[in-house]
Amino acid sequence: MRIGIIGVGTVGGGVVEIIEKKRDEFHAKFGVLLEIAGVAAKTEEELAPFKAKGYKCFLDVAELLEDESISVICELAGGYDLPFKWILKAIENGKHIVTANKALLAKHGHEIFPLAGKKGCHILFEAAVGGGIPIIRSLQESFVGNNIESLSCIINGTCNYILTRMAVERLSFEEILKDAQKLGFAEADPSFDIDGIDSAHKTAILASLCSRNFVDFEKIHVSGIRDIAAQDIQFIHELGGEVRLLGLYNKVGDKVDARVHPCIVPTEHLLASVKYVLNAVYLQCDNLGPTLQTGAGAGRLPTASAVVADLVSLARSVESGHLEPLPMSWFRRENSAELVPIGETSARYYFRFVTKDNYGVLAKITGILGENEISIESILQKDTNNREKVDVVVTTEKALESSVQAALAKIDSLPEMSEKSRMLRFLE
Amino acid sequence: MRIGIIGVGTVGGGVVEIIEKKRDEFHAKFGVLLEIAGVAAKTEEELAPFKAKGYKCFLDVAELLEDESISVICELAGGYDLPFKWILKAIENGKHIVTANKALLAKHGHEIFPLAGKKGCHILFEAAVGGGIPIIRSLQESFVGNNIESLSCIINGTCNYILTRMAVERLSFEEILKDAQKLGFAEADPSFDIDGIDSAHKTAILASLCSRNFVDFEKIHVSGIRDIAAQDIQFIHELGGEVRLLGLYNKVGDKVDARVHPCIVPTEHLLASVKYVLNAVYLQCDNLGPTLQTGAGAGRLPTASAVVADLVSLARSVESGHLEPLPMSWFRRENSAELVPIGETSARYYFRFVTKDNYGVLAKITGILGENEISIESILQKDTNNREKVDVVVTTEKALESSVQAALAKIDSLPEMSEKSRMLRFLE
Numbered sequence: 101m102r103i104g105i106i107g108v109g110t111v112g113g114g115v116v117e118i119i120e121k122k123r124d125e126f127h128a129k130f131g132v133l134l135e136i137a138g139v140a141a142k143t144e145e146e147l148a149p150f151k152a153k154g155y156k157c158f159l160d161v162a163e164l165l166e167d168e169s170i171s172v173i174c175e176l177a178g179g180y181d182l183p184f185k186w187i188l189k190a191i192e193n194g195k196h197i198v199t200a201n202k203a204l205l206a207k208h209g210h211e212i213f214p215l216a217g218k219k220g221c222h223i224l225f226e227a228a229v230g231g232g233i234p235i236i237r238s239l240q241e242s243f244v245g246n247n248i249e250s251l252s253c254i255i256n257g258t259c260n261y262i263l264t265r266m267a268v269e270r271l272s273f274e275e276i277l278k279d280a281q282k283l284g285f286a287e288a289d290p291s292f293d294i295d296g297i298d299s300a301h302k303t304a305i306l307a308s309l310c311s312r313n314f315v316d317f318e319k320i321h322v323s324g325i326r327d328i329a330a331q332d333i334q335f336i337h338e339l340g341g342e343v344r345l346l347g348l349y350n351k352v353g354d355k356v357d358a359r360v361h362p363c364i365v366p367t368e369h370l371l372a373s374v375k376y377v378l379n380a381v382y383l384q385c386d387n388l389g390p391t392l393q394t395g396a397g398a399g400r401l402p403t404a405s406a407v408v409a410d411l412v413s414l415a416r417s418v419e420s421g422h423l424e425p426l427p428m429s430w431f432r433r434e435n436s437a438e439l440v441p442i443g444e445t446s447a448r449y450y451f452r453f454v455t456k457d458n459y460g461v462l463a464k465i466t467g468i469l470g471e472n473e474i475s476i477e478s479i480l481q482k483d484t485n486n487r488e489k490v491d492v493v494v495t496t497e498k499a500l501e502s503s504v505q506a507a508l509a510k511i512d513s514l515p516e517m518s519e520k521s522r523m524l525r526f527l528e
Numbered sequence: 529m530r531i532g533i534i535g536v537g538t539v540g541g542g543v544v545e546i547i548e549k550k551r552d553e554f555h556a557k558f559g560v561l562l563e564i565a566g567v568a569a570k571t572e573e574e575l576a577p578f579k580a581k582g583y584k585c586f587l588d589v590a591e592l593l594e595d596e597s598i599s600v601i602c603e604l605a606g607g608y609d610l611p612f613k614w615i616l617k618a619i620e621n622g623k624h625i626v627t628a629n630k631a632l633l634a635k636h637g638h639e640i641f642p643l644a645g646k647k648g649c650h651i652l653f654e655a656a657v658g659g660g661i662p663i664i665r666s667l668q669e670s671f672v673g674n675n676i677e678s679l680s681c682i683i684n685g686t687c688n689y690i691l692t693r694m695a696v697e698r699l700s701f702e703e704i705l706k707d708a709q710k711l712g713f714a715e716a717d718p719s720f721d722i723d724g725i726d727s728a729h730k731t732a733i734l735a736s737l738c739s740r741n742f743v744d745f746e747k748i749h750v751s752g753i754r755d756i757a758a759q760d761i762q763f764i765h766e767l768g769g770e771v772r773l774l775g776l777y778n779k780v781g782d783k784v785d786a787r788v789h790p791c792i793v794p795t796e797h798l799l800a801s802v803k804y805v806l807n808a809v810y811l812q813c814d815n816l817g818p819t820l821q822t823g824a825g826a827g828r829l830p831t832a833s834a835v836v837a838d839l840v841s842l843a844r845s846v847e848s849g850h851l852e853p854l855p856m857s858w859f860r861r862e863n864s865a866e867l868v869p870i871g872e873t874s875a876r877y878y879f880r881f882v883t884k885d886n887y888g889v890l891a892k893i894t895g896i897l898g899e900n901e902i903s904i905e906s907i908l909q910k911d912t913n914n915r916e917k918v919d920v921v922v923t924t925e926k927a928l929e930s931s932v933q934a935a936l937a938k939i940d941s942l943p944e945m946s947e948k949s950r951m952l953r954f955l956e
Contacts, residue, residue, distance in 0.1 A: 391823030
């Protein structure tokens with residue numbers, strides 16, 4: 101199988117490395133031959149080491165896409181616009197696609213998948229979500245005997261790394277972020293990760309696969325980890341929980357509830373054991389019950405190994421055999437999921453109110469919560485020497501998000517409040 | 529695809545149930561039609577409900593195997609001898625096989641797989657190991673871009689259930705076993721589970737897949753959980769560990785180190801979070817790093833859903849498409865793995881010595897350990913009011929198993945010992 105690779109950065113370079121090392125093994129084991137027919141990149145500099153090894157190199161991706169001897173395009177460039185054009189062209193030319201590009205699939209999947217369906221092209225994207233965790237294959241093949249009732253996932257290593265270190269070292273978000281950037285665990289501009297956008301891309305793809313409706317990532321509620329205080333992580337730890345940024349999917353009647361936000365996970369829950377850069381996907385299935393897969397969610401070789409597995413699978417499907425592509429044409433805008441608005445969701449909540457003095461204010465807070473039909477489970481006033489900043493931690497029974505928002509707005513307008521109130525949801 | 533099902537007990541009944549519920553969905557989603565062509569069982573009684581639904585029923589499996597319209601045999605009967613004959617016959621008749629029978633594959637796989645290879649028959653067995661955890665597909669397909677360096681798994685729900693409850697409730701093995709039997713979590717004759725035989729079957733299959741050598745389950749070291757004292761679980765918990773019955777695989781040069789025995793898992797290790805009947809497989813791969821999959825390892829619907837996924841996969845491979853079977857002919861006796869003898873393995877150890885009085889005896893024990901080149905990491909003498917039974921807990925640095933066995937034999941012969949010494953290995 102002749103492969104054209106677009107992008108020879110971290111992941112692309114890893115793919116070439118693994119194929120070089122394992123080409124003979126794949127031939128012996130599976131009877132398939134993976135041949136790198138060409139690599140494309142933006143600069144001569146990037147291409148130089150590949151040229152030196154004798155690979156055909158392209159600065160113009162269009163040329164690679166026109167090579168008729170190539171049957172699969174491996175898109176590992178990243179970004180939306182150019183990859184979208186390339187992939188459309190590749191499919192028009194009848195080429196199969198292997199990609200690790202979650203942003204592209206979240207944004208343009210609803211245009212790509214139907215076209216691929218028409219053209220009989222396979223699109224494999226195991227590496228797009230959860231790096232080396234085989235969650236795509238599991239959803240598409242291993243769990244077909246189940247209805248997926250819900251999914252909760254940790255799919256951004258940067259956020260999980262920061263949250264884990266905040267808990268262990270009791271330091272602030274800003275301090276840990278700065279160190280994470282120094283160590284290469286966070287980008288110079290980290291907003292894509294820490295504001296939850298990357299998690300939203302991946303959650304949208306997973307929610308689409310679970311529901312078999314197109315879930316538009318731009319419509320799902322997203323909040324990141326910027327506003328989480330070290331204080332809250334400590335108080336929550338004392339309550340028997342850990343804070344994780346989760347991608348969430350629930351089937352609610354005919355609607356889909358898909359969200360990305362920080363959640364409180366009970367310490368004994370498997371997701372609480374998922375620390376630092378590990379990713380994890382936790383599923384609740386009707387027949388199988390609960391199941392979790394965890395592993396490296398990013399990085400050169402983990403991601404590359406998922407791409408290579410897709411290539412081997414594709415070679416078995418289209419070169420040494422003939423397997424119809426998994427039907428993905430349902431992944432189109434006309435088949436959009438109706439999303440549950442965040443206001444209509446419900447959860448148990450954690451609040452922290454920073455008050456100037458707790459004599460009258462506690463009555464006011466509990467009064468406002470009561471008016472909004474929010475039942476209190478516990479109230480803890482934290483010891484302090486500063487009467488201007490008294491922490492009042494409240495946990496609630498299950499309450500409606502819209503009621504919570506209304507109550508918090510009213511509480512925040514009280515003159516007795518020193519800071520904006522903090523809110524986190526418990527994982528159900 | 530016309531399916532013949534042998535065995536309509538727990539799992540077989542579940543398979544029929546899921547197919548009935550999802551037949552139309554599979555047709556719409558994947559373009560495959562799963563048709564139950566016939567079911568076979570030992571008694572009219574078992575067959576009655578299936579007869580009532582209009583299924584063709586067989587008391588004589590041979591008849592089912594001769595039905596030329598059937599392209600796949602789903603063997604869910606259990607046991608070794610008859611299933612072995614049936615499967616050989618089915619393969620001779622060109623039928624593909626889906627089975628959940630780990631005992632059969634561990635015992636006769638080396639005869640079955642090569643024959644299937646010759647005949648071009650697929651053998652799918654996801655449900656044989658870890659129930660609904662898709663570990664077989666992961667090893668055969670998702671992780672092909674990796675070398676599997678080591679594997680540690682919890683693959684017997686009964687044992688994990690007993691060990692978890694012993695830790696939580698601080699009760700003895702016998703007490704928990706009795707209750708587990710009452711509640712249906714352990715068989716009336718539990719020896720197959722608690723002595724590690726079932727784990728050994730599954731470990732042999734996994735070790736074979738990891739090493740691509742035939743690993744004979746009869747040759748791997750097995751010890752079960754019968755002799756674990758509640759006392760030890762508590763002491764180990766205080767040391768920061770949990771006891772789990774693990775199946776272990778390590779590649780050691782050209783040899784395979786495969787074993788089943790109780791292990792001490794550090795509390796922060798993901799395997800320590802795997803509790804009660806959950807199963808889990810923890811892998812260390814060269815490219816992917818560490819990864820864990822966990823979920824229900826047994827039970828009617830979890831196991832049945834894995835069988836059904838295999839059936840859908842098979843239908844896509846042989847009915848709506850044409851995929852060569854995964855080459856499994858290497859799974860034969862001539863390609864046996866050379867196993868590392870248990871005496872040549874090494875680990876950190878936990879010992880508990882029950883001594884009559886600790887004045888002279890501690891010097892004797894440490895002397896014997898020293899003579900056998902076993903370095904002590906810690907010694908803890910447990911408070912007691914009974915001078916006839918003083919617990920001395922010793923943990924060691926890495927030591928050689930044969931040295932440990934020699935030392936323990938000598939220590940056990942000391943007149944100062946009240947009981948046989950206890951030994952557990954730490955997970956590396």
